[in-house]
Amino acid sequence: MIIEVKDLTVQFQVGKDTFTAVNNINFKLDEQDSLGLVGESGCGKSTTAYALMNLLEKNGRISNGEILINGVDLVTASDEEVRKIRWKEISMIFQNAMTALNPVQKIGNQIVNALIEHENISRSEAIERASYLFEKVGISPSRLMQYPHEFSGGMKQRAVIALALICYPKILLADEPTTALDVVAQRQVIELLTSLKKELNLSMILISHDISAVAEACEKIAVMYGGEIMEIGTTKDVLIRNNHPYTNALVGSFPSLHKPISKLTQIPGNPPNLADMPKGCVFSSRCIYTEEICFSEKPNMRPVRNNKLCKCHFAEELDFNQ
Numbered sequence: 001m002i003i004e005v006k007d008l009t010v011q012f013q014v015g016k017d018t019f020t021a022v023n024n025i026n027f028k029l030d031e032q033d034s035l036g037l038v039g040e041s042g043c044g045k046s047t048t049a050y051a052l053m054n055l056l057e058k059n060g061r062i063s064n065g066e067i068l069i070n071g072v073d074l075v076t077a078s079d080e081e082v083r084k085i086r087w088k089e090i091s092m093i094f095q096n097a098m099t100a101l102n103p104v105q106k107i108g109n110q111i112v113n114a115l116i117e118h119e120n121i122s123r124s125e126a127i128e129r130a131s132y133l134f135e136k137v138g139i140s141p142s143r144l145m146q147y148p149h150e151f152s153g154g155m156k157q158r159a160v161i162a163l164a165l166i167c168y169p170k171i172l173l174a175d176e177p178t179t180a181l182d183v184v185a186q187r188q189v190i191e192l193l194t195s196l197k198k199e200l201n202l203s204m205i206l207i208s209h210d211i212s213a214v215a216e217a218c219e220k221i222a223v224m225y226g227g228e229i230m231e232i233g234t235t236k237d238v239l240i241r242n243n244h245p246y247t248n249a250l251v252g253s254f255p256s257l258h259k260p261i262s263k264l265t266q267i268p269g270n271p272p273n274l275a276d277m278p279k280g281c282v283f284s285s286r287c288i289y290t291e292e293i294c295f296s297e298k299p300n301m302r303p304v305r306n307n308k309l310c311k312c313h314f315a316e317e318l319d320f321n322q
């Protein structure tokens with residue numbers, strides 16, 4: 001087991017109020033495993049990733065749970081232990097990272113400086129490693145000393161991936177790595193992440209709105225809603241035959257992965273307000289299969305087909321074929 005997340009809960013303090021943005025989530029990954037986190041905007045995907053990096057904003061805190069990376073719990077680890085783990089064991093490609101590249105510094109220097117900051121390594125060794133990673137992400141090392149404006153969007157994103165891999169991490173978190181790219185570059189980035197995972201033995205957590213990208217790159221999928229994981233299992237078991245009405249609605253709002261494009265259906269209503277969460281199931285206000293229990297009792301996560309887990313009172317009865 002390379003990473004195990006147990007009962008993770010993240011809260012934000014806003015004025016006098018406390019909001020729970022991630023509520024009691026569980027998952028684990030082995031070496032070379034990949035997990036896609038999907039769900040509508042605001043469901044807690046990025047917050048989960050920031051918690052895993054121990055980089056929550058000042059008003060955020062992990063109020064419960066464990067994040068075990070190679071057996072060390074990041075939640076209770078000392079600053080020194082966290083420094084040894086962050087970037088070296090677990091690294092992240094941030095949302096919109098390519099726009100954060102310094103426009104007046106050569107890309108190679110940005111990578112080399114980041115490496116020197118984290119590892120006791122000479123400048124020439126750092127340049128060698130940056131060149132190696134440039135090759136791995138499909139950019140000629142001869143372009144290392146160019147400025148960001150000399151790179152296309154796709155190349156910038158590949159440089160950002162090289163930057164995230166500079167300390168040879170074992171786990172890579174990629175938060176919406178294809179946003180702001182054209183369709184061709186999006187595909188190339190997903191293909192690149194998939195091949196890097198194999199080549200560098202990475203475990204990967206891919207956060208994306210794009211279900212087809214996640215389906216292509218990940219063996220497992222976790223569907224999040226209102227800060228909770230509603231369904232988690234192998235990609236096939238979650239996307240093709242789902243047992244949660246939210247997964248079914250979410251997948252139905254995307255072009256079909258296996259059938260000709262048919263009419264897409266929007267999910268009616270809005271995600272729940274963190275300040276006013278329902279007492280029962282978080283999806284109850286938008287679900288079309290509700291019974292009384294859905295409004296009064298929170299469903300537990302329960303196993304359904306093929307070791308898949310689903311958080312719905314009627315998971316066994318609802319069996320959707322996408």
Ligand SMILES: Nc1ncnc2c1ncn2[C@@H]1O[C@H](COP(=O)(O)OP(=O)(O)OP(=O)(O)O)[C@@H](O)[C@H]1O
Binds near residue numbers: 039059274
């Ligand atoms: N620093 C913060 N203070 C207060 N609330 C926050 C903070 N950061 C995030 N949130 C709230 O936490 C919830 C989860 O946000 P998060 O960014 O994790 O969602 P997401 O699923 O990644 O969405 P997106 O796809 O839009 O990035 C949202 O309601 C968001 O407004």
